[in-house]
Amino acid sequence: MKTTRFRTVLLILALLFGLACPAQAVIVDRILAIVNDTLITQSDLNNTFEPIRKKIVASLSGEEQEKTLREAREAILSRMIDNILIEQEAAKLGITVQDEEVTGTIKNVISQKDLTMRDFENILEKEGLSLDAYKKEVKEQITRSRVIRRELRSAITVSDEEIGEYYTKHRAEYEGQTAVRLRQIVLFFPENATDDMKRKTKTDMEAILKRVKSGEPFDKLASQYSQGPTARDGGDIGFVERGVMNPEMEQIAFSMEPGQVSGIIESSTGLSIITLTEKRGGGLKGSESVRDEIKDRIMDMKMEKKYDEWIGDLRKKAHITRKE
Numbered sequence: 001m002k003t004t005r006f007r008t009v010l011l012i013l014a015l016l017f018g019l020a021c022p023a024q025a026v027i028v029d030r031i032l033a034i035v036n037d038t039l040i041t042q043s044d045l046n047n048t049f050e051p052i053r054k055k056i057v058a059s060l061s062g063e064e065q066e067k068t069l070r071e072a073r074e075a076i077l078s079r080m081i082d083n084i085l086i087e088q089e090a091a092k093l094g095i096t097v098q099d100e101e102v103t104g105t106i107k108n109v110i111s112q113k114d115l116t117m118r119d120f121e122n123i124l125e126k127e128g129l130s131l132d133a134y135k136k137e138v139k140e141q142i143t144r145s146r147v148i149r150r151e152l153r154s155a156i157t158v159s160d161e162e163i164g165e166y167y168t169k170h171r172a173e174y175e176g177q178t179a180v181r182l183r184q185i186v187l188f189f190p191e192n193a194t195d196d197m198k199r200k201t202k203t204d205m206e207a208i209l210k211r212v213k214s215g216e217p218f219d220k221l222a223s224q225y226s227q228g229p230t231a232r233d234g235g236d237i238g239f240v241e242r243g244v245m246n247p248e249m250e251q252i253a254f255s256m257e258p259g260q261v262s263g264i265i266e267s268s269t270g271l272s273i274i275t276l277t278e279k280r281g282g283g284l285k286g287s288e289s290v291r292d293e294i295k296d297r298i299m300d301m302k303m304e305k306k307y308d309e310w311i312g313d314l315r316k317k318a319h320i321t322r323k324e
Contacts, residue, residue: 034321035084049076051128085314090147097142152306158298166294180253181278183235186228188270205271218275
């Protein structure tokens with residue numbers, strides 16, 4: 001009889017414990033905010049916040065860590081609220097983003113970075129993101145962009161006067177970068193070269209320069225005699241901008257005109273001869289040639305300001321309840 005009663009008590013306790021588990025789960029995944037009729041739960045926030053939390057914990061400590069965690073958590077929650085408002089607005093406007101568009105965007109990113117999908121997933125993993133989480137972010141970004149353009153772009157104009165004023169204030173940004181395309185013949189000094197060895201190298205280079213000036217093709221002589229890595233390409237080192245070569249060679253190269261051949265240029269490692277084959281850039285780009293670029297910049301700045309006002313209005317009109 002006692003055994004039967006004991007088993008009955010155990011059964012009742014087991015049932016009570018089992019019934020308590022779902023209640024505990026609800027407490028853990030509590031509601032943090034309601035945006036109109038959409039919920040944001042603790043687990044929603046944790047999933048989004050976790051990669052950022054890990055970085056903060058790894059880089060900061062003490063009070064600074066706690067403060068940064070609080071501020072970052074609040075910023076993430078606010079962003080999540082804004083994203084829901086934008087998604088709800090997109091639904092009202094009939095704006096949708098297909099999975100194929102998201103996949104296409106990600107494939108473009110991978111292609112531009114010359115990565116494999118596995119490489120890309122490894123990078124995401126190091127950042128604490130899954131591929132599904134990244135897809136969600138991309139979809140949110142595309143949706144956000146389309147809603148903002150639909151709602152705001154038509155209300156923003158950029159005048160010719162604004163374009164001209166921006167151009168005047170930022171003239172330095174539109175200075176064309178001069179670049180020169182060069183071919184080079186280089187002879188290196190032997191390791192621990194004596195003065196006699198250096199003189200021998202110079203004699204060899206003088207003989208090559210004489211042949212260049214007599215009309216022999218520079219590229220053929222470069223292929224035959226140059227000890228540089230571009231010898232197989234006839235000494236072609238491609239286009240070079242300022243700040244790449246040693247100062248003496250740069251000064252000579254940028255003072256030359258296409259077809260000209262330099263004298264012998266000495267450095268600590270050896271001797272060079274260069275010829276300039278092409279020059280591009282230089283001078284100030286006219287306002288008309290960069291008109292669309294400037295217009296887009298001004299438009300983006302206005303859109304950013306307008307967005308703050310627009311999202312503020314959405315918040316005011318929405319029914320947002322914070323449960324914290």
